[in-house]
Amino acid sequence: MSHKTDIQIAREARKQPIREIGQRIGIGEDDLLPYGHDKAKVSQRFIDGVCDRPNGKLILVTAINPTPAGEGKTTTTVGLGDGLNAIGKNAMICIREASLGPNFGMKGGAAGGGYAQIVPMEEMNLHFTGDFHAITSAHSLLSAMIDNHIYWGNELDIDVRRVVWRRVVDMNDRALRQITASLGGVANGFPRETGFDITVASEVMACLCLATDLSDLQRRLGDMIVAYRRDRTPVFCRDIKADGAMTVLLKDAMQPNLVQTLENNPAFVHGGPFANIAHGCNSVIATTTALKLADYVVTEAGFGADLGAEKFMNIKCRKAGLAPDCVVLVATVRAMKMNGGVAKADLSAENVEAVRAGCANLGRHIGNVKSFGVPVVVAINHFTGDSAAEVQAVQDYVASQGSEAIxxxxxxxxxxxxxxxxxxxxxxxxxxxxxxxxxxxxxxxLFQKIETIAKRIYHADAVLADKKVRDQLKAWEDEGYGHLPICMAKTQYSFSTDPNLRGAPTGHSVPVREVRLSAGAGFVVVICGEIMTMPGLPRVPSAENIRLNDAGEVEGLF
Known part of the structure; x- marks a missing residue:
């Protein structure tokens, strides 16, 4: 049994040159654009060339509501992909890229763990191939061009009070949530209120992750609404004439990144919208390409099934014409105990009763996923301290729900x-x-869609939304946006909007604070409860422990 840290294990990995990984799935050297020896982008020419092949089977990995005890969803995604290859199947993995903000904030990194990891871990958690920087730059270009248009005479008659395009940065920075821009006199433009979101919440990220190719990406970017005129008519990104230059900035970011697991199996790591505030799935182009190259594609959606899986099914599958063949729901004995009321400090003691009490959360997720018509298997991600009786309690419970736990x-x-x-x-x-x-x-x-998610997935009694929110939704329906799916921005820690309400609560309601139209991405964002589209850093951010050691290696990412 190893007691090495994830980063030590990742460092000892025997990586194969990325061209060899590409060759295994039929990508020739001419179609691989290497970034160093261990990562590469896949050319659009290759992607176009395989689009007529039949699809493999799509397997979605999701989880119960996250707890501080940790569920290991990405670890299970990687482990399952390696497991399928080990039993003689041809499998690929598709996951999201990590955001810098959470890496330096709470998480410290996201590429699996133990002996189920994707490498190179440090690069994937830092700048990787620059995709997020490109998204930030494209978003910032549009921000600059909007204010520049207003400065040079405002030909489009934009109402400066109704510029809805916020700015982004890939860092958790609460000081930027609400700011005043263009102060300092005539030369700096017209002062107005605005704010920053984190890059992974940018509509540009959503467009990139849902687009099928560069022309589709440019169309989506052009469709984004950036402001409104005094007569309330929308001003689109294409009216600002930014869509072409933004697409140029995103040209390379649009191509999926090929890397490998510790066991040298192929993985696409591409795109990364947050799941609690955005749609939480890796790119459509990565998933659809992987389905042409492998018989089984294992992908994941962010956070618990109430957020990530719901958005995967209702947004990504709907938009891309995908359908999962099987869903794996990750749970741990430790998380069951935590849902059953045990404090984090006491998780190591055997407590079968608490496991049983916490299973209600798991049961609700099983039912929710089945309601999409897809078979569910529960994966008990094993921790060394789990007792046989605790594991058995989870397996018995899952069997009583008409599913099985492995x-x-x-x-x-x-x-x-x-x-x-x-x-x-x-x-x-x-x-x-x-x-x-x-x-x-x-x-x-639109409001009925919000109610459907709240009642059927969250098991809420009602959605609380004031007249302003309802009128806004109605106005969008009148403008032709009523067909769009809903993207809920909600806490990941609970079925309710109260992060402290664990288990399977009923009798709660979902307060809607604000709605935002993402006309380019093609969904309506519904901001619930206290959720923030720009997170803050915790009291002791992970960044305090991240440094280079004497050998020049990164320490503290895990």
Whole structure:
């Protein structure tokens, strides 16, 4: 049993040159654009060339509501991908890129863990291939061009009070949530209130992750609404004439990044919208390309199934014409105990009753995912302290819900520890039992869609929204946006909007604070409760412990 840190394990990895990983899935050297020896982008020419091939099976990994005990969703995604390859299947993994803000804030990094990791871990958690910088730059270009247009005479008659395009930076910085711009006199433009979101909440990120190619990306960028005139008519990005230059900045960022697992299996790591404030899925182009190259594609959606999986099904699958063949729901004994009321400090003591009490959260997720018509397997991500009785309690509970729970030891044992899970998932995917359908039809009204998610997924009694919010939704319907899906911005820690309400609460309501139209991405963002589209750093940010050691290696990312 290893007690090495994730970063030590990642450093000892025997990586293969990225061209060899590419060759294994049929990508020739001419179509791989290397960034160093261990990562590369895949050319659009290659992607276009494989689009007529049949699709492999799509497996979605999701989880219960996250707890400080940790669930290991990405670790399970990687472990399952390695497990499928180890039992002789041809499998690929697709995950999101990490955002700098959370890396230096709470998380410290996101590429799996133990012996189920994607490498190069440090680069993936830092600048990687520059995709997020490109998104920040494209977003900032549009911001600058809007204010510049107003400065040089405002030909479009933009109402300066109704510029809805905020700025972004890829860092958690609460000081920037609300700011006043253009102070300092005539030369600096017209003062106005604005604010920053984190880059992963940018509509540019959403457009990139949902676009099928560069021309589709430019169309989506052009469709983004940046401001309103005095007569309340929308001003689009294409009216500012920024869409062409933004697409140029995003030309390379649009191409999926190929990397590898510790066991040298291929993985696409591309795109990264937050799941609590954005749509939380890796790019459509990465997933659809992987489905042409592998028989099984394991992908994940952010946070718990109430956020990530719901958005994967209702937004990503709807937009891209995808349908999952099997869903893997990750849970840990420790998280069950925490949902059952045990404090983090006491998690190591055996407590079967608390495990049973906490299973209600898992049960609700199982039911929710099944409501999309897709079979569900629970993966118990094994921790060394889990007792046999605690594991059995979870398995018995899951069986009572008409599903099955399989213990997976990928964290400690790599693919050898996930082989059982891989075999069962492959069987289910091959059986073709899935009968996928999104939760609501396109034609349903916007407020009804919000209510459907709140009642069916969160098990809330009601949605609380004042007249201003309802009128705004109605106005968008009148303007032709009523067919769009909903992207809920909500806490990830609870089914409710109260992050402290664990388990499977009922009798709660969902307060809607604000709605934002993402006309380019093609969804309506609904901001619930206290959720922030610009996070802050915690009292002791991870950044305080991140440094270079004497060997010039990064320390503290995990």
């Amino acid at each position: 213990v997976s030891r990928h964290w400690a044992d790599g693919s050898a520890g996930s082989a059982d899970l891989a075999r069962r998932v492959a069987e289910i995917a091959d059986a073709g039992q899935a009968n996928f359908a999104p939760l609501y039809p396109d034609e349903m009204g």
